[in-house]
Amino acid sequence: MTTEPIAPIDLERRVEAVLMVADEPQSLVTLATALGAPVPAVRQSVERLVADYDGEAGGPRRGFELREVGGGWRIYVRPEHDEVVREFVLTQTPTRLSQAALETLAVVAYKQPISRPQIAAVRSVNVDSVVKTLVGRGLIQEAFTDPETGAIHYETTDLLLVQLGINSIEELPRVAPLLEDGRDGFDVDA
Secondary structure, eight states: OOOSOOOHHHHHHHHHHHHHHOSSOBOHHHHHHHHTOOHHHHHHHHHHHHHHHTTTTSSOOOSEEEEEETTEEEEEEOGGGHHHHHHHHHHHSOSOOOHHHHHHHHHHHHHOSEEHHHHHHHHTSOOHHHHHHHHHTTSEEEEEEOTTTOOEEEEEOHHHHHHHTOSSGGGSOOSGGGSSSSSSSOOTTO
């Protein structure tokens, strides 16, 4: 990290770059620490980016927005573009899911709503990119953000039900009978 002050435009671009790759909302403190900048300067940069993306300075209103959620900031597609982005993602990506994606999807389906760290604990691996893929494909979505921890909880979508040919997540088969001894499956009744 640098000890020299960062010019406001450079700080904005650095904040923007970090937010473009962040999977979770980033607090001002986290951004300031990562960028070696004072929190007030980061706050001003975020405010300028919000205004820029909203077209407040006479520029175009972007197809994405910088939104504060769960105690942090994250870049989102504007709601009016959800359908076109969903269609693009569904038509541009192969329909086959990887084994990791299928396993993660099963964990979400049976344990929803569930946070990324909880999914990772069940699978014993990092699930960040897999969760991002499943969200991108429209198979899972953000259900809510825990106000205490800031963790985003995920749930399955209606698209998953359509893909599986079922009307409700309750129609999924019980996991325990599918396992050899039936003792290590998810307890879906709890």
